[in-house]
Amino acid sequence: MLSGFTAVIACTPARAQICAADRNGNGDASDEGETARCDAVTDGGSQCPIDRVACVAEPSGDYACPLGQQFPCGVTEAGSEPSCSPHACTAPDAPNGGIEQEPVVDDPGTPADGPIDAAGNCTGTIQIFSGRAVRCRTAGLGTTFSNCCKDKGKVVRDGNGSALSSAGATVAVAKGVLTGMKAAYTAFQAGATATQAASTGARALIIGIDPTSLAISVAINLMIEVLLQACDQQDMETAMLKGSGMCHEVGSYCTSKILGVCVQKARGQCCFNTKLGRIIQEQGRPQLKAFAGIGWGTPKKPFCRGFTAEEFQALDFSRMDLSEYYTEIEARAQGQIQADMKDRIDAYARTMGR
Template sequence: MRWRLSLWTALLLASSVALTAAPARAQQLCAADLDGSGDAEAARETAQCSETNGGSYLCPIQQVACVADAVGAYSCPLGSQYPCLTPATGGTPSCSPHACTSVTGGGIEEEDPVVDDPGAPNDGAVDADGNCLGAIEIFAGRAVRCRPAGLKTTFSNCCKDRGEIVKDGMGSSISSIGTKIAIAKGVWSGMKAAYTAFNAGATASEAAGAGANAIIVGIDPTSIAISLAINFMMDFLLSGCDQQDMEVGMLLGSGMCHEVGTYCASSILGVCVQKAKGHCCFNTRLGRIIQEQGRPQLASFNAMGWGTAKKPYCRGLTAEEFQALDFSKMDLSEYYSDIEARAQSDIQIDMKDRIDAYMETVNP
């Protein structure tokens, strides 16, 4: 029951922040940079304002009681520029140094559009044998974003590394960034299935099972760590993270993304309440490594580099650029260690399967 209450609390908070429900009167919020960090991303730095007599709103952050003079007139001890407002429920007038604004009608300024580049389309001309006749991009990436803890994510870190969920796919059928993202979207579908089951009265374990069944439909089991994906999915149920947060979180933890920078995605009256991190995500860990170490060798990337946090520059390498790379100057040790670790894991799994099959044969 405690888990269920926590889930509902998170979902209700996410719904209010995302404005999925329209209250009788527009909700008012305020924000303040209390720790001097330049933003208001901590939970205590944003608050819902309370209604006062006369239809105004009062921010509870650093709110103080007003002081009455000899004739009963109230003044704000923080300064005469801050009005004294009486709560709608009555009581002593109070004031706050922070203003309130409606969460609708532009009260929360959103960065638009959200970073979401599908990558280079596979729409070029081909010959009779299916060979590409147009421009070829090698190790092409996709520009995406994830959001650290802030107001819009119900103060959950949607960029958190949750382990290697999406496998590198060396020698497998997983060959394009579109396929990798499809895997991540499959987990998103699993999460929705788990919530539907949970909302219908299923236990947490039953909901996880429903989500797992949705995940594995249409997905090659060798391309994803199912158990980690289920934990990842259930973790996301308790947050305000969206589908792109989930996609990037999975690829980031699998070592397939390069972080370009951080920008403010949402603000209240000029105070940032939600940041976002722009990334270039690739179809393999090797693709990310070669892009990171190959770009500094190529003059064609001198002007653009990785682009900006809001507009990551994630194009692939041309055939000419790829041929110009000096691999002797690259440190591929990260990739080699990944191959070695994966090979040992595959050997152990293979040996266990063979032993189990033998034991079933000799002990029917």
Template sequence: MTAVSRHRPWHGRASAAAFALALGLGLSVALPATALAQQICAADLNQNGDAADEGEQASCTATVGGAWLCPIQAVDCVADAAGQYSCPLGSQHACLAPANGGPPACSPNACADVASNPIVEEPPIDDPGSESNGGIDADGNCLGTIEIFSGRGLRCRPPGLSTTFANCCKDKGKIVKDGMGSSISSIGTKIAVAKGVFTGMKAAYVAFKAGATASQAASAGANVLIVGLDPTSIAISLAINFMMEFLFSGCDQQDMEAAMLRSSGMCHEVGSYCSSSFLGVCLQKAISSCCFNTKLGRIIQEQGRPQLRSFNGNLWGTAKKPMCRGFTPEEFQALDFSKMDLSEYYADIEARAQSDIRQDMEDRINAYLKTVSP
């Protein structure tokens, strides 16, 4: 199985990742004119149905005569007594001499120009979550549609071409805190917490681009986090480490939001799909999830949906279009909580030691002092 992938004319993983990050932050980046003319190749080496894994895409090498040679699975050609070269892989593969010197070689994988064969990119999942669709009466009653434990569909991408082979779904610890009261009482504020870390990362990137050291960039990002977020809703130290690790990756904003909420135990994984492909061959996969307000919300959704006829045959939608709606009041009243296993949630409550509570208070005090200090 052979396909082509996006050309990466820059050199080195760090610069490639910084380039991808700049795109994710909406910063302008100029591509060299030669990038569009570059030939690329890809191959499904592990026979898993895609060419999305590291080492399965490569830039082709220019050869004498203007042809291109794919370096994936390439071998040197063999010369006979008359000096004529033949390909050990079969006569159907041409022997090509690299333009920069070296013995003729051949490859079973073809090259193609991405300028004339563009890669198809799936946009990130577009799910803002349940929004208010009605006002409040004089008694405080909601006049719109009520959804209980509603969530939001998000995707993150495992290692692949578009992420410069960084794992944008990697579990990095419980960054978003659960069960901490009003600071995370709605899906809107929970997403705001995730976006706040992205804002901090953007500040760190801008500082780094302006010539700051990695330490100085981390400080710039940390200041944004501490000023903009309530420490009872987020583990600041973990968020800073998370932010700096993503700084040199190809992960975008939705990758980061999903990774934070997934690692914090608030997401149900729906499935995987191809987010980047060429001629039907997948070059980058994505994992979609329904992310909820709290871990308890996720647990009740997972164990409550199978009880309801309204979800029969379509518990979570599809990987590309996850169904993350909340329960209606009628559905919620029909749930049999005696059949639910809430041990995971109880274990979290029991594990919350006195030291954790004390640390939360210290975070609050330190955050306040940083905002009022000259």
């Protein structure tokens, strides 16, 4: 209820607040138009503009919100009639009830658990086709409604890839692209056009990366697109690897909430050093009891460890469909590729005395 609108009350504007509402009923408020900056009202508070309606004058001279008495009526500083909204406002930095943020997944991959011998071989636990947990954010408030998971094209070139290597080499390529992007951002902020900035980034990129491992033209197009988005470093890494076919998507989860309403989602991924690594992980895990209870983990905490040598030797490759990978390999028979892979792992295991 609200009465006494005969006088305009001068007051200090309230601290900038925001609000969110799941208007389409899909379980979050990460779509455009479902978050808004609140308007200051003349009593010093704030009012959400989403689903706002005019208050109704009662015979007593008071005003009531037709949405329910629990929603206060107020006059916005830009308005003249009392109005109300069913959605609450909060300050982004409020200690209680502000924006809740999930930390960015920071998985460096499987750590080394043993020393390296003179030949460069690991003397600890061997992990084959080991991956790395990462995430990319879909369109939402945190990305200014840009889809950072969008397929950017095959930026990182894929070859056979060593089954025993981690995702580190491929991630190094992704980080190299990011180095170029940073140079592009610097030029962009200095007044260059998006194309000029991307050209600057391309020069930095080519200096720092073996060009045979990278699709330069796709990377340049990616730079131009990224210059106008709010995607962070891990968004870019993940999108590059995902677009190159090296990631398994575990699922979607909420990374940011306003008053308990989700305003930003992300997709958790396991990314590997090659497309082959991803395919064998996807088709090999169901064959092993060790993964039966865990699978791929959760979207928020993907489980991306590699196979042990014993687990890899237990895999039945005759039950795997590797056609997705074979189409990219020229002049090599399917049986030859399988034999080469198995022989390489067996030889390495014998060398390690396993």
